[in-house]
Amino acid sequence: MAIDPKLLEILVCPLTKGPLVISSDKTELISWSARLAYPIRDGIPVMLVDEARELRVDEERNT
Numbered sequence: 001m002a003i004d005p006k007l008l009e010i011l012v013c014p015l016t017k018g019p020l021v022i023s024s025d026k027t028e029l030i031s032w033s034a035r036l037a038y039p040i041r042d043g044i045p046v047m048l049v050d051e052a053r054e055l056r057v058d059e060e061r062n063t
Contacts, residue, residue, distance in 0.1 A: 002026065003040065013038075014047050030055070 003022060011020050013031035020029040020038070028037040029045050036052040038045055046052075 003029075003043065003045065007045075011045060011047065015049050028053075 003026075008020070008022065008029075011029065012018060013020055013034050013036065015036065016031060016033045018031055018033040020031055022028075022040075023030055023037065027040055029040065029047075030037050031052075032055075034052075035055045036049065037055055038047055038052045040046070
């Protein structure tokens, strides 16, 4: 299930209020400024910092 592009335009990182990008496999929304990846479950972004995973140092901006 894909995220509506209009929704992606208005969503921001809850921690930094910065922009988000969708991961290449479309399972996470990435906040590069916070170095967090928010999961997408059943097509719904889970925008909770406690649910986000920290990005590894070796993860690149290839989204």
